[in-house]
Amino acid sequence: MLERVREIVASIPPGKVATYGDIAAMAGASTPRLIGRILAEDGHDIPWYRVLRANGTPAPHIARRQLELLRTEGVLADRDKINLRTYRWHPNV
Structure with a gap:
């Protein structure tokens, strides 16, 4: 499971985001919380910051850094929320 999640997150292209639920569904995980x-625990070397909550917001404890990293890729937030209709990744999986 760990390697599958890492593989999926690593394949999210710059300028796109996915939700924890999206990744859980693709990886066959039982819950988005697992993602x-x-x-x-093991995502520091992959683009972890491209994964958001279901409502398009980052987790509060990493919000500032996550939004900063996304901004460098052209993903712009509106009041700390990313528009998933605009930026959500739709892989051909």
Whole structure:
């Protein structure tokens, strides 16, 4: 599971985002919370910041850094929220 999650997150292209639920569905994980746990423990070398909550917001404890990293890729927030209709990644999986 760990490697599959890492593989999926690593394949999110610059300028796009996915939700924890999106990644969980693609990886066959039982819950989006598992994705958050995997990224927190073993996601520092992949683009973890491209994964958001279902409402388009980052987790509060990493919000500033996450939005900063996304901004460098052209993903712009409106009041700390990313528009998923605009930036959501739709892979051909």
